Amino acid sequence: MSGFDYLMARGNPKTPATSTADSFDAFAQAILAKRVQITITEDMTKEQRRAEKRKLYWFSPPTQQIGQRRIAANMAPCAFGGADIDESTPDAIRALTPVLKRYSVLAYQTASNTDTVPRLRIVPEYSRPVAPAERSAVGEAVEALLMQEAGFTLASLEGEKAKWTKGDDYVVFDRSVYGAQSYFYCPHEGAKTAVYEGEVIDVDALPLPVTAPKTQPATSKAKGKKSAQQAAGVDFDALSASAPDEYTIADLRSALWHPAMLRKAFDNAGWITQGYRLASLKGTEHEDEARQLFIDWSVTAQEAYEDDLTEVAAKRWDETLEAETTSYRAVFLDAQALGWENEATKRAAARLQPRIESRDNGLYYVTPKENKQTGEIEEPAVWMCSPLEVIGRGTDGSEEYLVLSWTCNARKVTEAIPLCDIGERDGWRRMKAGGLNVTTKTGLRAVLGGLPTTARQFDPLECGKNYRLAARSVHHARWRDHRYAVQTCDFLRTLRHRTGLHRQRHRRELA
Structure with a gap:
C-alpha cells in the first residue's frame, strides 16, 4: 500500500472501504469532498449532537489487508496524522494559524465549533509512513512542534487532555485520537477549511516529548478526591x-x-x-x-x-x-x-512475584523486575535442574515421602524420596545418582528444595478405590537402603493410572 491509502466510511461498518490517493493534496480533497449538511445548536442534548455527527463520513489509517476490521492489530503504516483541538480561545487559534501555514496540513472546523470556543481538526502530512506503534508518540511530538513554534507552553495533562497556554489564551488537545486505529470525522457542510502547502513534517526530526508541570497538592477534601x-x-x-x-x-x-x-x-x-x-x-x-x-x-x-x-x-x-x-x-x-x-x-x-517455570530443558527460577527507564517488566531466568515432574505426595503411616520423576538417557526414572531428605545432601545425592542434573548454586538449591513440598496429596476422595488399594499396599511397604519398596503391584497400578507409568514386574522398587 502507498502512504496515502486510507479507510473511509459512514456509520460503523465492520470492514470499511479502502481508498487510495496519489498525493497528500488528493487525499485532502477526498476528505473535503465528503462534506455533509448537519445542524448542531447549543441547546441540543449530547444525544442529539451525536445523532447529527453520525451523519458525517469519517476516515482513518488503512488496514494491512483490504476487508480487515479496524482494530489495532490490523492497522498499517500511513504518512498522515490527525489531531483534535477540543477547546481553545479565538486568539489562540489566530496565533496557531501562521504556524500551520508553514507545513503541509489540512485543517478544518469540527461540528462542535463555535465563535467563542473554536474547535479544530488538523491533518498533517508526514515525511514517511508511520507505523501503528509509533502513532501515539509521533502525534504528541507533532502537537509539541506546532504549539512550541506558536509560543505556547504545556500547562497541564489531565487524562488524555493536554492544555497549552500563552498568557490568557489556551488550546486543549485530545490525545486519545493518537491511537493506532483512531478515526476522524470529515468536515460538515459550512465548516471553514484550509489546505496549506508548506513543508512536510519530518517525522525523524521532531522535538522530544514535553512533560507537563506537576500539580500542586489539593487544598480541600473535594479536590483531593x-x-x-x-x-x-x-x-x-x-x-x-x-x-x-x-x-x-x-x-x-x-x-x-x-x-x-x-x-x-x-x-x-x-x-x-x-x-x-x-x-x-x-x-x-x-x-x-x-x-x-x-x-x-x-x-x-x-x-x-x-x-x-x-x-x-x-x-x-x-x-x-x-x-x-x-x-x-x-x-x-x-x-x-x-x-x-x-x-x-x-x-x-503477580507478574513481579518470583516463580519457577518448567521449560523443555529444565526448571528455571524467574525473578521479574521492572526496568526503571522503560517501565517494561524484564524476566531474567536461571537454570536449576533438568526436567523434573512432581507426581505426588504420600505417607506410609510413619513418614512422608514425595514421588518424583525425570528422564535419564531416554529412560523414565521414578523415585519416592523421604520428605526429610528433600533439599538436603542425601536427597540431592540420590537424584544426581539417578541421572538428574542439578545446579551447584546453594541458593538455587534451596529454592528447588522448597518446590516439591507443595505437591498435592494422594487424596482418597479424589482417587477413590485405586487409592484405597494403594493405601493398603503402602501400609505393608518399607524403606530399604534408602529406597521405598512396595510389596504389591497395587500402588504401581495407581501410579500408572495417574501418570502413564507402566508396570514392568510384580514387585518393584521405585528407583
Whole structure:
C-alpha cells in the first residue's frame, strides 16, 4: 500500500472501504469532498449532537489487508496524522494559524465549533509512513512542534487532555485520537477549511516529548478526591496497553458488577454514561462482547422498569451509542473511586512475584523486575535442574515421602524420596545418582528444595478405590537402603493410572 491509502466510511461498518490517493493534496480533497449538511445548536442534548455527527463520513489509517476490521492489530503504516483541538480561545487559534501555514496540513472546523470556543481538526502530512506503534508518540511530538513554534507552553495533562497556554489564551488537545486505529470525522457542510502547502513534517526530526508541570497538592477534601481519582486512572493506564487486551472484558464485568456500580444501572444518566464508555470498544475485536456486557449490566436494573431492558439496551447500543471523547477505561476510574479493587493491579503485582517455570530443558527460577527507564517488566531466568515432574505426595503411616520423576538417557526414572531428605545432601545425592542434573548454586538449591513440598496429596476422595488399594499396599511397604519398596503391584497400578507409568514386574522398587 502507498502512504496515502486510507479507510473511509459512514456509520460503523465492520470492514470499511479502502481508498487510495496519489498525493497528500488528493487525499485532502477526498476528505473535503465528503462534506455533509448537519445542524448542531447549543441547546441540543449530547444525544442529539451525536445523532447529527453520525451523519458525517469519517476516515482513518488503512488496514494491512483490504476487508480487515479496524482494530489495532490490523492497522498499517500511513504518512498522515490527525489531531483534535477540543477547546481553545479565538486568539489562540489566530496565533496557531501562521504556524500551520508553514507545513503541509489540512485543517478544518469540527461540528462542535463555535465563535467563542473554536474547535479544530488538523491533518498533517508526514515525511514517511508511520507505523501503528509509533502513532501515539509521533502525534504528541507533532502537537509539541506546532504549539512550541506558536509560543505556547504545556500547562497541564489531565487524562488524555493536554492544555497549552500563552498568557490568557489556551488550546486543549485530545490525545486519545493518537491511537493506532483512531478515526476522524470529515468536515460538515459550512465548516471553514484550509489546505496549506508548506513543508512536510519530518517525522525523524521532531522535538522530544514535553512533560507537563506537576500539580500542586489539593487544598480541600473535594479536590483531593478528584486528584485521587485522576491518579487512579493514570495508574490503570500505566498497567494496561493502549489497546484492549484479553483481560479487558472480564475486568469491565468485574468493575460494573461492583455493588456501587450496579446502582448506576438504575440511574438513567449513569446508565447511558457507562454505555458510551463501553462503546469505545466498537470497531475492535471485543465489540460483540462489549455489546453483550452492556445488555447484561442493563438488565440488572430490570425490576425498576416496565420495558424489556434487553431490547432497550440492544437498541441503544446499535442505534445511538458511539464514543467520541471517552474510553472504556473511565469505567475502571469510576469503579476504583467507589472501592473496586483493580484487577490489573493484582495481575501486575503477580507478574513481579518470583516463580519457577518448567521449560523443555529444565526448571528455571524467574525473578521479574521492572526496568526503571522503560517501565517494561524484564524476566531474567536461571537454570536449576533438568526436567523434573512432581507426581505426588504420600505417607506410609510413619513418614512422608514425595514421588518424583525425570528422564535419564531416554529412560523414565521414578523415585519416592523421604520428605526429610528433600533439599538436603542425601536427597540431592540420590537424584544426581539417578541421572538428574542439578545446579551447584546453594541458593538455587534451596529454592528447588522448597518446590516439591507443595505437591498435592494422594487424596482418597479424589482417587477413590485405586487409592484405597494403594493405601493398603503402602501400609505393608518399607524403606530399604534408602529406597521405598512396595510389596504389591497395587500402588504401581495407581501410579500408572495417574501418570502413564507402566508396570514392568510384580514387585518393584521405585528407583
